[in-house]
Amino acid sequence: MERNIMVYIETVDNSPVVVSLEAIALAKKLSKENNKKVIAVLVGENLDDVAKKCFEYGADEVLYLEENKKELEAIGNALIVAKEKYNPSIIFLGSTLNGKDLANMVASELKVPTSVDVVAVKYENDKYFMTLPMYGGNILKEVTFEGDKTLVVAVRSGACKKEVFEGASGEVIKEKVAEKNFFTKIAEIVQEISESVNLEEAEIIVSGGRGMGSKENFELVKQLADVCGGVVGATRPATEDEWIPRSHQVGQSGKIVAPKLYIACGISGATQHISGIMGSDYIVAINKDEDAPIFDVADIGIVGNVMDIIPLMIEEIKKVKA
Ligand SMILES: Cc1cc2nc3c(=O)[nH]c(=O)nc-3n(C[C@H](O)[C@H](O)[C@H](O)COP(=O)(O)OP(=O)(O)OC[C@H]3O[C@@H](n4cnc5c(N)ncnc54)[C@H](O)[C@@H]3O)c2cc1C
Known part of the structure; x- marks a missing residue:
């Protein structure tokens, strides 16, 4: 079976975060080298506009998993469903706070390898090479992955420049995730009071x-x-x-x-x-x-x-x- 590359598209207020679009560009680069497809995965509601955007940023296909729960557990569960169904060679996420949690949650559930904060990825001789900071960022280490297991990889912003393919479109596969009970429940979402700065997305x-x-x-x-x-x-x-x-x-x-x-x-x-x-x-x-x-x-x-x-x-x- 052909093993494609999946990218989970994190959204905030129904807009994709930039690092997710950069992850599509990275997946596109790897997919071109290996003749694979890039499948962007959306989890949530009212994301039709985001689906369109995914094609403009390089996705070949969009898997839109409709889920009305916003808990990370629910999103992780949807990604596990996607993995079981499509068995990609790799699932990319943005290395945001939620992205890192999700990567570890999904990988431990699936019992597959994971890396977070990855700054570069290459594919050579059937192996993936990931570069990631270690010891508080003091050194950069290259880690090699080989074998058939799906890899779950959270990439840092700036690991790849996002690319725009004006007017690109493709197939959106919409599916509903089966009802499931989770341990966590969001009681209330409170706006952060402390100063926040969005350096990663600044021009x-x-x-x-x-x-x-x-x-x-x-x-x-x-x-x-x-x-x-x-x-x-x-x-x-x-x-x-x-x-x-x-x-x-x-x-x-x-x-x-x-x-x-x-x-x-x-x-x-x-x-x-x-x-x-x-x-x-x-x-x-x-x-x-x-x-x-x-x-x-x-x-x-x-x-x-x-x-x-x-x-x-x-x-x-x-x-x-x-
Ligand atoms: C594990 C580890 C992780 C680190 N992570 C980071 C990191 O994420 N980010 C980071 O920035 N650093 C990091 N550092 C620290 C890093 O090694 C440097 O010490 C730091 O980047 C230097 O900061 P600086 O350029 O402000 O200061 P300095 O190296 O002291 O340079 C100051 C510069 O200002 C110039 N200057 C002075 N006065 C003037 C003036 N009036 N007008 C014009 N120029 C002037 C000087 O010529 C000099 O070049 C890390 C270090 C370690 C060990």
């Missing part, structure tokens, strides 16, 4: 590092992000010094990002930071040290003091926008 990120010098100076990074319509990122020292919450940290032990524009202010360019920004289309770096390693990966390098350069940039952007 413009302005990040500040230790070179900003102080919490007060870091405000300039926020102002530049503001005028650019971007999101604020930071290096680990900037978050450790509490200039900005930890949720803004970019890098190996922070968020892996892939914006169209990444502006690095007072950032040296340590490997642990660079590994998180390599998916960026265009990198601009400001650093007073012309030998800073960040200039090796930057498309444009500005040698100078952030305290002089950033206000000038803000002023010029404001003029252009006026």
Whole structure:
């Protein structure tokens, strides 16, 4: 039997999360190399528009499992049903909080191997090779999988760039998941009060590092992000010094990002930071040290003091926008 690749499409408010669309692109790349089909799996209700989007992002087929329960257990159960029926070689999920829980839940139920936080996948000589961070992101390890078991793999955002196939369409297979009782029940969904930041989906990120010098100076990074319509990122020292919450940290032990524009202010360019920004289309770096390693990966390098350069940039952007 032909073994295709499945991608679970996580949705928030009936929209697919970006990392799921990136996972379709990754599956598409692997499927082209191996002549397989990419089946996007939707679980929930009112997802017809999402099904259309899946084709535009590269799915060959959509399996839409209608399920009115929102508990992870119910979604995991639907994915198990899908696996039993279609026996894919691999099930991809986005490595979100829910995606990681689901990957482990589904894999343990099916007694198959799993990996989460995967940053790269390749397929050679009938084997899958997964790259994933270990020891708190200190090293990247490649893990090899061979054999017939379905693999359940949660990929990090930025592992593959999403691709758009305008006007693409295909077959949607709709099925109802059989009624089942679960241990968990969502009593209430409460809006998170703490600050949240969506670096993974941002198109413009302005990040500040230790070179900003102080919490007060870091405000300039926020102002530049503001005028650019971007999101604020930071290096680990900037978050450790509490200039900005930890949720803004970019890098190996922070968020892996892939914006169209990444502006690095007072950032040296340590490997642990660079590994998180390599998916960026265009990198601009400001650093007073012309030998800073960040200039090796930057498309444009500005040698100078952030305290002089950033206000000038803000002023010029404001003029252009006026
Ligand atoms: C296991 C592990 C995981 C890690 N994970 C991460 C991670 O996820 N993300 C991360 O960022 N780091 C991470 N790190 C830390 C990483 O190794 C570096 O220490 C960190 O990225 C350096 O941050 P920085 O560039 O802000 O500071 P520095 O390396 O101190 O660089 C500051 C830069 O600012 C420049 N500068 C200073 N003053 C000015 C000025 N006035 N104008 C212009 N330029 C100026 C300096 O020339 C210098 O290049 C990790 C480390 C380990 C061990």
